[in-house]
Amino acid sequence: MNIAYELEMKLRPPQKEMLPYPPKFITLASGEKMVIRQVKREEIPLLLEVIEPLIKIEKDFYDIVAARFYAELLGFFRYRVRDEYCLVGTIDGVVTSICNGRLVNDDLGMSYHTMTIKRGLRCGAQMFAAKMEYHIEILNQKEVFIVAESPIGFRRWMIEYQLVPRFHVQHELGGVPTYILTRDLYFAAKERLVTGTRPVPKGLLETSDTLILPEEYPQIPGWRR
Amino acid sequence: MYKIDKNVYAYRCPKCGQLHYPAPMRCKKCGYRRYPEQEIEPNFQKEGYKPWEKTPLKGSCKLLTYTRLWNLPIGFDQRYLDFGLVEFENGIRASGRLLVDKPKIGMKLNVRVEKIKEFYGKVCYGLQFVKP
Amino acid sequence: MRKVGVVGIGHTKFGNLSDYELVDIMAYASLNAMEDAGIDGGIDQVMVGNMGAGMLNHQTGIESALVSTLNLEPAMAELVSNGPASGSSAFKMGYMAIVSGMADVVLVTAGEQMRRITGWEATDFVATLSHPEVEYPYGLTLPAFAAMFTRAYMAKYGLTERQLSLISVKDHLNAEKNPFAHVQLPVTMEGIADSSHASVVNSYVSEPLRLYHMCPVSDGAASVVMCAMDGAARFKKKPVRIAGIGSATDTHCVHNRKDPLDLKAVRLAAETAYKMAGIGPKDISFAELHDAFVILELCLAEEVGFFKKGKAIEAIEKGETEVSGRLPINPSGGLKAKGHPVGATGISQIYELVKQLRGEAEKGRQVKNPKYGLAVNFGGFGNNVVATILAKE
CATH class of the missing domain: 2.40.50 (OB fold (Dihydrolipoamide Acetyltransferase, E2P))
Structure with missing residues (x-):
């Protein structure tokens, strides 16, 4: 066996078998249907392209979120992050929003980032809700560690879900204070915040088979791919 | 001095009896003035001034x-x-x-x-x- | 009395303009208005409408700053503040300056910048309009007052949440065609009311009002040049005449109104404006009504005499208030979708009236042959209201 390959295999973290996130769709205010599904590893290079233009946008902390998200997905793609997943929201195949996270162990989830390209339709809130649904309902975990890196995130996650502070524990994203979503908090918020229909009708699900790069970003006026 | 007054008050005009909440600076019915409880100008509570009654x-x-x-x-x-x-x-x-x-x-x-x-x-x- | 007309209009995009300075945004709209009028000076008086620069931008004296950046010294300059009706009040003061003979040409510019702070802080900023002892400390906000009003209206007239959403859909459709609108995104009844996901997608902000029943938080500015009609010939465009202006106040505390559903200041302001214009509600071709909450589009339309109380919703259901309808309301998209930079809104409404009366509105939202346009700008929760009627000459 190739020595370099052998060494590479030593560097790769072991991967746990994760139950897949069953796709769902949500009818947005515009009437458009957003399909939310799990991202396959081979789709990550395309998502890196989705994120890249936002890495230097300071407004609303897109730079922090985009740079870190890029690194997390790269780590996932090149086998440097253990037990990571990524969900994508699409409208007619175009990527509108993405979110990711990781399993620390069977009971504990680590929420990473949520990012919206298409604005004004609360896509980000639906993606975050889907991520919590994945941890609590699908993977049957007990708790999720969450941090906010922007004021809007703090309001959407900490206040909206009434997350409990647990500042003495360390979230993997560094020093931002850690908050916890418990199963009880999730189920208390579920009716108000989590929605979607399963199964996704075949034709609608197929629109999401091939991910399409967004042509423009409301965050970067005048920019076109 | 450090007693906390937990009441919320309505104010009654001493002239016509009209109740107000919150306290106005003059009665909305008869126009009678209300002076603050603390001094706001010399001789601020003019002679014959009737203070407003506070009703919780x-x-x-x-x-x-x-x-x-x-x-x-x-x-x-x-x-x-x-x-x-x-x-x-x-x-x-x-x-x-x-x-x-x-x-x-x-x-x-x-x-x-x-x-x-x-x-x-x-x-x-x-x-x-x-x-x- | 001197007759007064509007000869120039300017507007910035409404939305997130937090990268710019407030005075620069206002200057941009002002220069657009001056260019539209075909002038680059000769302004006697500048009136500025703004609600919160002192709190939001930590800047005072913006009227002097604006004059200076526009190089308009030694024009007279004043700041006019009347909460979310600051713009219309500044317009009224400009009108009075000309009528009094103190000025012949007045630039009225109104602007606000609310996106440099979080939505959380913006909600608090607007709530400082309420009574500092008996309303504000409780956490009451303008959306909460609007919601309590809506609840009482629903109990009395049988209005439903779904019916309110019809107004949102109409306003978003109009805003989509308005290049200055903050939200250029049509919404559908399926999306905000009828689908099984709608209660999450369109969640409550203050029950029974939902997200898409409320205006967004916006930055932006608008500006107009007005002049005495006898001197209007020297400007590039024909003037649009100011036919009537009325304003009125109501109790500061909402609870002190005899009937919580009575928006008396709206009615009185409109009556004064109609009287001055010598017309009635039936003569109005279209209106811009202050729909910070869609319930207000409904109730303002009733208070200004377009419909009987409790009946406006029937006209909305029949499509009468659409751009192609009998009495178009908020062809601009309204505050609901065009956006609501509080101090700027009044002049933005006047901008829309002028644009429509000139026949310059974008395709698909131009009202057919309008003669009179009415704007109602609502300060506080109805405690200081300005109504303006403009006429095509």
């Missing part, structure tokens, strides 16, 4: 309308707060916190005064509407 808002009231507010302003960390607009038996109306499970327009309520907010260490007391 209490007893039962009727719910006129209500809401559950989910987007609170900065300074409030609760997920939501319930508010109501009520009418007391003496005709005074007021807004305040609503603490009933299933509010209904027209329902009878009682009022109590409790802490509603702490602002830079200062405690604000205010009206809470509860089931009788």
